[in-house]
Amino acid sequence: MSVYAPIVQPFNFRRLVSGEWLAISESGDFTFTTEDELDALQNNVARLSLERQAELKARFFLSDKSSNTGRARLLASRRAARRSTVAEDPSLHIVVPTLQCAHSCQYCQVSRALTDSGHAMSPDDVEQVCSSIFESKSRVLTIEFQGGDPLIRFDLVKHAIARITEINRLERRSLRFVVASTLHQLTNEMCDFFAEHQVYLSTSIDGPQDLHNRNRPAATRDSFQRTVEGIQLARHRLGAESVSALMTCTRTSLAFPDEVVDQYVTLGLHDIFLRPLSSYGFAKRNQPLLGYSADKFQMFYERALKRILHWNRAGVELREVYASIILNKILSTFDSGYVDLQSPNGAGSAVLVYNYDGFVYPSDEARMLAETGDRSLRLGKIGTPLAALTASKVRRRIVDASTIENFEDCRTCAYNQYCAPNPVDAQAQFGTMHVRAPETEHCNRHTWLFDFFFEAVRTADDWTLDLFHRWAAPAGSDQHAQG
Amino acid sequence: MRKAEITRSAHIDGSVHRVVSAQELQNEWTPELRLAVHIGQESDVEAVSRLRCGGLSNLGWIESNTLQPGDVFVMRRDGTEATVLFRESDRHHALFLTNRCNSRCLMCSQPPTSQDDSWLVQEALETIRHMRRLPSVLGITGGEPTLLGMGLRHVIDAILRREPSTRIEVLTNGRLLGDKALADSLLRGLPPLVSWLVPLYGHVNFLHDFVVQSPGAFDETLNGLLTLRSYEQPIQLRVVLIESVLKVLPELCAFVGRNLPFVREVSMMAVEPIGFALANTQECHVDLGDWSASLENAARVLSRHGVRQILMNVPLCALPETLWPAAQRSISDWKNIYPEECRQCRVRELCCGTFAWSERTWRPTAIKAIEKAAT
Numbered sequence: 001m002s003v004y005a006p007i008v009q010p011f012n013f014r015r016l017v018s019g020e021w022l023a024i025s026e027s028g029d030f031t032f033t034t035e036d037e038l039d040a041l042q043n044n045v046a047r048l049s050l051e052r053q054a055e056l057k058a059r060f061f062l063s064d065k066s067s068n069t070g071r072a073r074l075l076a077s078r079r080a081a082r083r084s085t086v087a088e089d090p091s092l093h094i095v096v097p098t099l100q101c102a103h104s105c106q107y108c109q110v111s112r113a114l115t116d117s118g119h120a121m122s123p124d125d126v127e128q129v130c131s132s133i134f135e136s137k138s139r140v141l142t143i144e145f146q147g148g149d150p151l152i153r154f155d156l157v158k159h160a161i162a163r164i165t166e167i168n169r170l171e172r173r174s175l176r177f178v179v180a181s182t183l184h185q186l187t188n189e190m191c192d193f194f195a196e197h198q199v200y201l202s203t204s205i206d207g208p209q210d211l212h213n214r215n216r217p218a219a220t221r222d223s224f225q226r227t228v229e230g231i232q233l234a235r236h237r238l239g240a241e242s243v244s245a246l247m248t249c250t251r252t253s254l255a256f257p258d259e260v261v262d263q264y265v266t267l268g269l270h271d272i273f274l275r276p277l278s279s280y281g282f283a284k285r286n287q288p289l290l291g292y293s294a295d296k297f298q299m300f301y302e303r304a305l306k307r308i309l310h311w312n313r314a315g316v317e318l319r320e321v322y323a324s325i326i327l328n329k330i331l332s333t334f335d336s337g338y339v340d341l342q343s344p345n346g347a348g349s350a351v352l353v354y355n356y357d358g359f360v361y362p363s364d365e366a367r368m369l370a371e372t373g374d375r376s377l378r379l380g381k382i383g384t385p386l387a388a389l390t391a392s393k394v395r396r397r398i399v400d401a402s403t404i405e406n407f408e409d410c411r412t413c414a415y416n417q418y419c420a421p422n423p424v425d426a427q428a429q430f431g432t433m434h435v436r437a438p439e440t441e442h443c444n445r446h447t448w449l450f451d452f453f454f455e456a457v458r459t460a461d462d463w464t465l466d467l468f469h470r471w472a473a474p475a476g477s478d479q480h481a482q483g
Numbered sequence: 484m485r486k487a488e489i490t491r492s493a494h495i496d497g498s499v500h501r502v503v504s505a506q507e508l509q510n511e512w513t514p515e516l517r518l519a520v521h522i523g524q525e526s527d528v529e530a531v532s533r534l535r536c537g538g539l540s541n542l543g544w545i546e547s548n549t550l551q552p553g554d555v556f557v558m559r560r561d562g563t564e565a566t567v568l569f570r571e572s573d574r575h576h577a578l579f580l581t582n583r584c585n586s587r588c589l590m591c592s593q594p595p596t597s598q599d600d601s602w603l604v605q606e607a608l609e610t611i612r613h614m615r616r617l618p619s620v621l622g623i624t625g626g627e628p629t630l631l632g633m634g635l636r637h638v639i640d641a642i643l644r645r646e647p648s649t650r651i652e653v654l655t656n657g658r659l660l661g662d663k664a665l666a667d668s669l670l671r672g673l674p675p676l677v678s679w680l681v682p683l684y685g686h687v688n689f690l691h692d693f694v695v696q697s698p699g700a701f702d703e704t705l706n707g708l709l710t711l712r713s714y715e716q717p718i719q720l721r722v723v724l725i726e727s728v729l730k731v732l733p734e735l736c737a738f739v740g741r742n743l744p745f746v747r748e749v750s751m752m753a754v755e756p757i758g759f760a761l762a763n764t765q766e767c768h769v770d771l772g773d774w775s776a777s778l779e780n781a782a783r784v785l786s787r788h789g790v791r792q793i794l795m796n797v798p799l800c801a802l803p804e805t806l807w808p809a810a811q812r813s814i815s816d817w818k819n820i821y822p823e824e825c826r827q828c829r830v831r832e833l834c835c836g837t838f839a840w841s842e843r844t845w846r847p848t849a850i851k852a853i854e855k856a857a858t
Binding site: 003004027029051053054055057058064066067068069070071073074077078331333334462465466469473 | 661685686687688689690692698699701702703704705706707708709731734737738741742744783786787788789
């Protein structure tokens, strides 16, 4: 027998809604296939055409008895590339200076009124956070301020950014500052400071004025108008690409997919993040008012994405962030660093959250959970050495609960090269990390997203596939900078 | 190797020489070089004799229509034939390090031999020493230059010692770079001005191994590419457009995009119709005009993965206009012609033309003048 005779390697497969079959190999390469071909792969691979054998070999479905040193090295490097962001030191450092916010959004779990000044980080902790961040050896450090609304305590934000910049004179890391805010409190003076330190702003736009104001009520009843003014001010002072926005889909939003997208186009935003509300992401008493089933969101998402593609086809550049995350897994071999689909999960290793309450948490979701009374995910007090945080019991629990090899459901899932359980989400939904993945919203939503985008890729025309590849490239990579 | 017709003085022996003009001799003379004065007028011969009598024993003279001052040459075959080692006025320059090779590619333009030719390394070092100034880009070619082991590194180091800003392009199949000790001695500490041009002829081992007629070559080349990457070396992949390769070109590009996206670019090259290609016409004799769709698909796949594409040796009349920007004027000056049909062509200045030997063998496509100017 020839040394090139094919030997089938482990792979996963799944039937898509359209009835087509999808197969995914150990390298994360995929192919659309048929029942007959799956049968050949399982029983008599030699009956496949040589051309098809070549394609499957190039995608790591097949191997052979010839020398395979290079192939093995390549496969190892492909697998390592997918884990690169969690294998390194923390690069995303989220700082929560205050829980105060001018809004009283129904779906928000954490914010406190403007009059409630008790929920702010102490100056000592701010000082400590600034030096703790540099314990990470990551060459690139993103420092993101969340809230509440961080601009309500601009004094703390300003102090932190200035101090971190000062420390960096010796450290010489590549720094990126982001402030997530309603932008209602944004002033010229703040803009000057942000311009000086190249700070990006991230805000929320839930859709057209009425929808936005209904989702995100403020005492002044003009939250949409004021956020838009903030965006305009920031663009004027900091540059056209200085602000990005995301939306949270409430039950009210479900009826307005086109209008939501159109609002982003009107505002000239180039990114839109269509985020579902998790059923456990707000006080239980609001469930009947705000909650909706997964299929309702799916319909909303499909409609909205269709509208986004329509605009892109018309020459308007608008990228949907959730699509980018999923397409990155499918189409790119450079990991975009989205921690919630990593195995093991990146919470507490790629990301650390320094909370106003003096504790470090593994993720944004985890510190929000603490506000509902579950403080079990604290990694340690602010100031705890990085090595102790990443070796903490909580981090070890997260690793155990998100390593796909540990779970039968994940081991047999077609998408296990791209996806993994999210223990923090599981804890939020069920009060424990030890839940079978298929019972979690995280699993259901992402399985649907992978199904949806594989079908979209399968049926895409050349133009759409070009666009999908552009979306799939990690943000900030120079992968598409070349002509 | 390119030959030149010359008449020479008896003092021009089998060493490497630089051609100098009588006028520039004073400026260029140093004791450690061998110089051949390019005779412009009768009196130059006498002048050379006088200088030799005066003790400048590293001088001789030549008459030649082809060699010009600044060129470097050597007499071969017992002094009957001048081989041009470096021609200052060329657009492309390369040092030839060996004619031995560990592959036997179907379309090899310069079929390898197995004799020991290790003296070529010394000749290359002498060539470098005899150049007036180094070109901005200098190729290193063979045969397979990594067969020389440290000899290759000595040549690279010699170039960089003379001119640290020279961009060096090593044409190699990379198969030996899987050897850790060899790779380390070759690659450690190289500046990023050295790049590696590595042929890849398939997305799968049996295809590539067939084209290079060497079992195991695909896997060794993959290993070599990963080694080059680990030393952060710039890589250009080279895909020669023979029929077996054209059939799978988009798949090959997808393989590159997903597995080797770290390469700087992929160069797709039309076959040079000479050498082994003449014995394998079934594979090598293609009309690239028939393969536009395959070439366009391949370009699309590469661009999706952010990998740059270059087309070499492909005349513009073989390509859809969308691919013109990728096409380069790649054919070495001395091999290059523009057939009769090109006379009326409006884009001739942008086009690589054809290999001179195409006229005796086959052309890469039905050459035709393009009337419309490039848009």
